Amino acid sequence: MPATSSKPRLGVFKFASCDGCQLSLLDAEDELLAIAGQVEICFFPEASSRMLPGPYDVALVEGSITTAHDAERIQQVRRDAKFLMTIGACATAGGIQALRNWGNTAEFVRGVYARPEYIRTLEKSTAIADHVRVDFELRGCPVNHHQLVEVLAALVAGRRPRTPGHAVCLDCKRAGTVCITVARGQPCLGPVTQAGCGAICPAYDRGCFGCHGPARQCNCESLVGHLVQLGHDANDLLPLVRNFNGAAPEFRTVSDRLEQGWPEAGGPPPERIPT
Amino acid sequence: MTDTRTVRVEILSRVEGEGALHIETRQGRLERVELQIYEPPRLFESLLRGRPLEETPDITARICGICPVAYQMTAVHALERALGVQITPEIRRLRRLLYCGEWIESHALHIHLLHAPDFLGYDSGLAMAADHPQEVNRGLRLKKHGNQLLEVLGGRAIHPINVAVGGFYRAPRREALQRLIPDFEWGLQAAIEATRWVATLRFPDYCRDYHFVALRHPDEYPFNEGRVASSRGEAIDIDDYERRFAEVHVPHSTALHSETRPDGGCYHVGPLARIALNRDRLLEPARRLADELRFETPCGNPYRSIVARGLELVQAYAEALDILRDYRDFQPHRIPYGHREGTGCAATEAPRGLIFHRYQITADGLIEFAKIVPPTSQNQKQIEDDLRDWLPGVLDRPDAELARRAEELVRNYDPCISCSTHFLKVHRHDH
Ligand code: SF4
Numbered sequence: 086m087p088a089t090s091s092k093p094r095l096g097v098f099k100f101a102s103c104d105g106c107q108l109s110l111l112d113a114e115d116e117l118l119a120i121a122g123q124v125e126i127c128f129f130p131e132a133s134s135r136m137l138p139g140p141y142d143v144a145l146v147e148g149s150i151t152t153a154h155d156a157e158r159i160q161q162v163r164r165d166a167k168f169l170m171t172i173g174a175c176a177t178a179g180g181i182q183a184l185r186n187w188g189n190t191a192e193f194v195r196g197v198y199a200r201p202e203y204i205r206t207l208e209k210s211t212a213i214a215d216h217v218r219v220d221f222e223l224r225g226c227p228v229n230h231h232q233l234v235e236v237l238a239a240l241v242a243g244r245r246p247r248t249p250g251h252a253v254c255l256d257c258k259r260a261g262t263v264c265i266t267v268a269r270g271q272p273c274l275g276p277v278t279q280a281g282c283g284a285i286c287p288a289y290d291r292g293c294f295g296c297h298g299p300a301r302q303c304n305c306e307s308l309v310g311h312l313v314q315l316g317h318d319a320n321d322l323l324p325l326v327r328n329f330n331g332a333a334p335e336f337r338t339v340s341d342r343l344e345q346g347w348p349e350a351g352g353p354p355p356e357r358i359p360t
Numbered sequence: 361m362t363d364t365r366t367v368r369v370e371i372l373s374r375v376e377g378e379g380a381l382h383i384e385t386r387q388g389r390l391e392r393v394e395l396q397i398y399e400p401p402r403l404f405e406s407l408l409r410g411r412p413l414e415e416t417p418d419i420t421a422r423i424c425g426i427c428p429v430a431y432q433m434t435a436v437h438a439l440e441r442a443l444g445v446q447i448t449p450e451i452r453r454l455r456r457l458l459y460c461g462e463w464i465e466s467h468a469l470h471i472h473l474l475h476a477p478d479f480l481g482y483d484s485g486l487a488m489a490a491d492h493p494q495e496v497n498r499g500l501r502l503k504k505h506g507n508q509l510l511e512v513l514g515g516r517a518i519h520p521i522n523v524a525v526g527g528f529y530r531a532p533r534r535e536a537l538q539r540l541i542p543d544f545e546w547g548l549q550a551a552i553e554a555t556r557w558v559a560t561l562r563f564p565d566y567c568r569d570y571h572f573v574a575l576r577h578p579d580e581y582p583f584n585e586g587r588v589a590s591s592r593g594e595a596i597d598i599d600d601y602e603r604r605f606a607e608v609h610v611p612h613s614t615a616l617h618s619e620t621r622p623d624g625g626c627y628h629v630g631p632l633a634r635i636a637l638n639r640d641r642l643l644e645p646a647r648r649l650a651d652e653l654r655f656e657t658p659c660g661n662p663y664r665s666i667v668a669r670g671l672e673l674v675q676a677y678a679e680a681l682d683i684l685r686d687y688r689d690f691q692p693h694r695i696p697y698g699h700r701e702g703t704g705c706a707a708t709e710a711p712r713g714l715i716f717h718r719y720q721i722t723a724d725g726l727i728e729f730a731k732i733v734p735p736t737s738q739n740q741k742q743i744e745d746d747l748r749d750w751l752p753g754v755l756d757r758p759d760a761e762l763a764r765r766a767e768e769l770v771r772n773y774d775p776c777i778s779c780s781t782h783f784l785k786v787h788r789h790d791h
Contacts, residue, residue, distance in 0.1 A: 100400070101400040101402055103423060103425040103428075104426060105424075105425020105426075105428070105518045105519060106425070107425075108425045108518060109518060111469065112503075112507055112518065114501070114503055114504040114507070115504070117486070117500065118486070118489055118497075118500075121489075126486065131375070132474075132485070132486065133483050133486065133487070134477075134483040134764075134767075135483035135484065148400075151400040151402070152400045155400060180402075180422070181402075181419060182402040182403065182407070185403060185406075188406070188407070192406070194401070194406075196409065197401065197403050197404075197405045206403075210402075226422065227425060227518040227519055282516070283516075285516060285521055286515070288515070289515050289522045289529045289530040290529045290530045291521065291522075291524075291530075296519075324412055328415075
């Protein structure tokens with residue numbers, strides 16, 4: 086991020102989303118006023134009626150692309166932004182609304198709206214990086230507000246933000262949480278999911294369901310193979326993997342294979358789908 | 361004045377979601393008002409189909425990052441009814457406590473960061489903080505308490521992970537909840553102060569005769585249960601909700617509008633409706649404060665919803681404190697159940713008003729059908745009706761002022777447009 090003499094200009098942009106990730110910024114109650122003092126909040130409609138045009142030094146982008154209009158709008162955001170950072174699973178992987186990618190969107194629309202002809206939406210819900218260059222991704226559904234504050238602080242200081250790439254599993258070990266797959270045989274995506282949430286689900290006696298998306302160098306196939314060996318039904322594992330980050334390539338590969346009968350059918354391990 | 365006049369406010373700010381406002385006038389007279397919601401549709405009801413019912417509280421939470429607990433609570437109650445699961449009083453109390461967390465977080469946010477700036481002439485709560493640091497800091501601290509409660513009970517504040525069909529994945533330990541008590545004692549007083557403060561704001565002199573709709577419970581201020589009460593008639597069972605209220609799909613919106621049946625009228629849900637129908641159910645600190653502030657009920661001035669929200673903030677603190685003080689570790693925290701075919705519906709009170717869900721489930725434990733009616737789509741018709749009523753009196757104002765004041769009127773409802781939608785564009789065409 087360019088170091089300018091004046092305060093960095095911040096914009097927060099929303100696409101198809103629940104607003105939870107941008108709300109994380111307002112949820113940093115202790116830091117909020119300090120952040121507001123260090124950056125110039127130029128565009129953040131959820132928090133302020135003052136809306137200044139670009140260019141912006143930092144654009145936070147929440148949400149996925151699901152309409153033709155939004156596919157155009159993100160191009161403008163990119164043109165206006167020096168540093169574009171996606172926040173959350175919707176923006177980085179298409180979000181829960183990407184479940185439509187495996188269905189018939191027209192039918193999905195008919196399932197909700199009495200007059201489908203009033204609704205214009207794209208067949209697929211896609212990640213921001215499918216449309217424009219993204220400078221940094223912050224994962225999570227929602228993003229963790231401590232991480233968000235850390236990243237903003239880094240940007241203000243002019244250094245590149247760093248976030249952990251290791252898996253949730255390691256955070257459980259560090260926290261001394263008993264492994265729920267080992268102790269109870271419950272399925273858990275902790276070994277393949279990127280850390281950042283604080284490994285909360287296993288601490289609350291439930292398996293991780295992958296809010297923060299695939300960890301770097303995760304081996305999702307081998308985890309799922311292992312869970313099947315433990316006696317879990319592939320039909321139960323499929324929705325677990327095809328979830329909030331279901332359209333992330335590493336998760337998508339595995340859920341598609343599960344749908345085709347792997348690993349019971351004894352086929353070869355899945356190939357990676359090029360992204 | 362020229363004949364054609366177009367006003368565009370590109371974005372409705374300080375609300376959640378994307379919408380537009382369309383105003384048409386002919387020879388200076390108001391012809392048409394549409395609150396256009398173009399939040400991209402995310403198709404939740406459809407994408408739930410065929411998924412395991414256990415995921416429903418996690419998935420429906422993602423409809424709205426501001427009120428995920430409302431979706432979770434409504435979903436689990438509806439599914440439990442479909443499954444024939446009876447929860448225990450302990451689980452019920454813990455759910456009320458979780459809902460208190462969300463009300464505190466959401467009301468403190470709206471009052472201080474989104475709504476109060478309108479009355480004091482600021483663009484944002486952050487800008488307002490420069491001149492009103494004490495109020496804004498107090499508001500942030502209150503909001504933080506709500507989040508802390510959500511974190512202890514739910515694992516995290518946005519999209520808590522601890523809500524399960526049948527109860528909770530894990531019950532909190534007594535010590536963990538007890539630790540919150542000192543903050544909540546301070547918070548109760550601070551919420552009272554905050555409400556006294558908002559009651560001193562200057563409210564436009566505007567009043568309507570609303571049809572209020574809210575849950576009503578025999579002895580509690582409503583959260584998770586009750587009958588659907590109305591200021592214009594008998595209360596009905598939640599099972600009859602769809603007979604009395606229908607969703608219609610209007611061309612200008614990706615949200616469905618709700619209306620009363622059979623007359624197609626609008627109705628008002630949210631804090632003003634709840635207090636109008638449940639003032640006698642407020643806990644002592646909130647009731648006393650309502651009396652002290654001479655808060656009239658029913659109150660038909662939508663701007664005064666900020667005071668109603670304050671009173672509910674006090675209510676949520678008082679209730680949370682009661683539950684926190686009495687809490688003992690308990691078992692079971694989750695009622696076991698088997699899958700069966702069935703249908704179940706439930707309504708609860710989200711911070712923004714009544715929310716209704718109905719599910720049909722299969723014998724294999726999958727969702728076959730889902731219907732979700734968020735508060736904002738129920739208020740949408742009412743918002744348009746308010747605008748239609750109010751705009752003729754101000755059409756002579758300059759475009760910018762008109763747009764700003766129309767936004768303020770809309771903001772009274774704390775609309776959550778992601779629930780149903782983030783942009784409000786005002787287009788004014790004068791033919
Ligand atoms: S990633 Fe999750 S929390 Fe963030 S906007 Fe999308 S649905 Fe909401």
